[in-house]
Amino acid sequence: MKILAVARFTLLRLWHTRYVLAAAVLCLFIFGVQSLAGRGVDSSLTPANTVAMYVSWLAAIWLGISLVQADRQDGTLRSTLTRPISLVEVLLGKLLGGLLYLTLLAAGMTAAVMLGALTDHAPLHWAAATYQIHLLPVHLTVMALSLLLAQVAPRFMAGFLMLFARDKWLLEKITELAGKLTAMAGDTLTGLGRILFFLLPPTSRFYLSYSDFADHSLPASTYLLLLVFSVHYAIAACLLAAWALRRQEL
Amino acid sequence: MSEPLVELRGVTKTFRARRTRVTALHEATFTVRRGDVFGLLGANGAGKTTAMRCLLGLSRIDGGELRVFGRAHPNRRELFGRAAHLPEEPQMFAGASGRETLVYHGRLCGLDARTLTRRVGETIEQVGLVEAADRPVGGYSKGMKQRLGIAAAILSEPEIIFLDEPTRGLDPIGRRQVRDLLAALAERGVTLFLNSHLLGEIERLCNRVAILVRGEVRAEGSLADLLTAKAGLFVRFALPDGVDPAMFPGAEHADGGLWKLAVTDTAALAELAGRIAVAGGRVVAAQTERVDLEDFFLQVVRAAEEEK
Numbered sequence: 001m002k003i004l005a006v007a008r009f010t011l012l013r014l015w016h017t018r019y020v021l022a023a024a025v026l027c028l029f030i031f032g033v034q035s036l037a038g039r040g041v042d043s044s045l046t047p048a049n050t051v052a053m054y055v056s057w058l059a060a061i062w063l064g065i066s067l068v069q070a071d072r073q074d075g076t077l078r079s080t081l082t083r084p085i086s087l088v089e090v091l092l093g094k095l096l097g098g099l100l101y102l103t104l105l106a107a108g109m110t111a112a113v114m115l116g117a118l119t120d121h122a123p124l125h126w127a128a129a130t131y132q133i134h135l136l137p138v139h140l141t142v143m144a145l146s147l148l149l150a151q152v153a154p155r156f157m158a159g160f161l162m163l164f165a166r167d168k169w170l171l172e173k174i175t176e177l178a179g180k181l182t183a184m185a186g187d188t189l190t191g192l193g194r195i196l197f198f199l200l201p202p203t204s205r206f207y208l209s210y211s212d213f214a215d216h217s218l219p220a221s222t223y224l225l226l227l228v229f230s231v232h233y234a235i236a237a238c239l240l241a242a243w244a245l246r247r248q249e250l
Numbered sequence: 251m252s253e254p255l256v257e258l259r260g261v262t263k264t265f266r267a268r269r270t271r272v273t274a275l276h277e278a279t280f281t282v283r284r285g286d287v288f289g290l291l292g293a294n295g296a297g298k299t300t301a302m303r304c305l306l307g308l309s310r311i312d313g314g315e316l317r318v319f320g321r322a323h324p325n326r327r328e329l330f331g332r333a334a335h336l337p338e339e340p341q342m343f344a345g346a347s348g349r350e351t352l353v354y355h356g357r358l359c360g361l362d363a364r365t366l367t368r369r370v371g372e373t374i375e376q377v378g379l380v381e382a383a384d385r386p387v388g389g390y391s392k393g394m395k396q397r398l399g400i401a402a403a404i405l406s407e408p409e410i411i412f413l414d415e416p417t418r419g420l421d422p423i424g425r426r427q428v429r430d431l432l433a434a435l436a437e438r439g440v441t442l443f444l445n446s447h448l449l450g451e452i453e454r455l456c457n458r459v460a461i462l463v464r465g466e467v468r469a470e471g472s473l474a475d476l477l478t479a480k481a482g483l484f485v486r487f488a489l490p491d492g493v494d495p496a497m498f499p500g501a502e503h504a505d506g507g508l509w510k511l512a513v514t515d516t517a518a519l520a521e522l523a524g525r526i527a528v529a530g531g532r533v534v535a536a537q538t539e540r541v542d543l544e545d546f547f548l549q550v551v552r553a554a555e556e557e558k
Contacts (some may be wrong), residue, residue: 001357001360002357002358002360003359004357005358006358008354008357009343009346009354010347012346012350012354013346014343014344016343016346016386074342074343074344075337075339075341075342076341076342076343078337078341079341079342079355079402082306082327082330082334082335082337082360083355083358084326084327084329084330084331084358084359084360084364084448085326085327085330085358086326086327095543135521180446187558191475202339
């Protein structure tokens with residue numbers, strides 16, 4: 001219940017700081033893109049959906065790095081923490097609030113894409129229509145990682161790192177490193193260490209999952225698995241971010 | 251005697267700043283009991299806020315023993331479920347209205363929907379923010395923000411409220427409003443722990459005080475007892491014209507053309523009365539006079555400085 005209270009207040013905050021207005025403007029922009037770029041193209045939902053995906057991705061990064069910082073700057077975080085609620089619950093509530101905002105944004109952008117397509121008499125595909133909603137779990141992961149990075153590094157650096165999250169070269173390197181780490185964990189870690197290693201998914205998993213989510217159409221079972229993974233990752237990121245925050249003057 | 255809610259026994263807290271060490275609290279000892287209105291006094295930098303942060307679990311102590319609600323390490327849920335904290339400047343999101351802010355705090359305290367609606371209405375009325383309740387907090391005056399902070403603090407009906415400089419920066423009207431609110435809470439039996447260097451406020455509100463000087467508790471106890479202990483026996487006397495008052499070293503002018511002199515005990519009083527009679531004067535009154543908190547505070551601080 002307390003996590004929900006923080007999520008509701010986060011949404012209220014986004015509403016009062018005109019994030020919702022910004023979302024409406026973005027939806028209009030997507031509508032414009034669909035109307036212009038989709039004209040005369042058969043599978044015409046693709047260009048607008050791609051733009052919308054990047055908009056959501058940037059919004060997730062921005063929310064991740066600014067949600068807690070804004071509360072820290074105006075002291076709301078400190079006053080929240082003088083209530084019977086833990087820091088981890090506060091962070092989870094923030095992520096949930098951010099996710100609700102991203103859901104509204106995704107729904108709005110999907111509506112804009114569909115309206116744009118309808119006015120242009122373009123064919124509608126179920127997969128293309130649900131594309132933005134389908135991306136929500138991975139945007140939760142992006143937001144969680146941004147939130148974590150913003151607690152251990154300056155905001156601009158956290159944002160910069162996140163912008164390279166889909167870089168192909170980086171992806172390959174990290175995949176390689178992840179393979180080595182996993183092998184090493186299997187060889188050297190025992191008991192609790194191994195459990196912890198797999199409970200706190202390495203960053204590489206995030207990159208891989210992002211790539212899978214954004215670039216391929218996944219079977220339902222894989223999608224569900226990655227959905228669970230996203231929630232798991234968000235909780236792990238909140239635990240680590242809380243650990244980092246406790247070492248700072250709030 | 252009522253149960254102790256807060257106990258500090260020889261608490262020490264040191265901060266490391268680059269190569270130096272600053273002792274914020276040195277073997278601090280005091281007790282706050284249920285129903286007390288307790289004032290922690292001290293100059294700026296005396297360690298008042300550090301003591302409060304340690305009590306609220308926001309800073310760790312380096313030594314000694316600290317108990318809140320009888321427990322050495324109450325967890326956050328228990329502590330903030332039974333206690334509330336009003337910081338020096340209550341910080342709230344400027345875009346939300348006063349009512350929205352209170353609803354948020356009420357939900358964090360775990361109040362159910364019905365209780366929440368009732369308590370938000372009651373506290374808004376109690377702190378006198380009925381007309382401003384639905385306006386954004388960003389447009390509130392400092393006094394209104396402070397009252398909203400108090401409303402948020404009393405929302406869940408805590409057993410003890412920790413207030414850090416609750417009237418600092420307020421105009422006389424705002425100060426009076428906050429003081430009346432706190433007096434009303436004290437009357438209802440809520441334990442109040444106030445940090446302040448505004449001695450007038452403390453003297454009006456508190457029944458117990460502790461004085462911190464450079465992290466050390468130099469005086470602690472009931473305000474009445476402390477001030478009476480420092481009270482003096484004063485003799486007021488009249489002298490006939492032509493008598494040189496210098497015959498009575500230390501005598502000061504008093505109202506009505508009289509003279510006033512402090513004596514240590516009744517023997518000294520008898521001796522002085524004899525001298526006054528010899529000089530042709532008369533003793534008008536001899537009475538014990540209470541010092542005020544400001545005088546007492548200054549005496550304690552000076553004594554501490556002389557010891558150093």
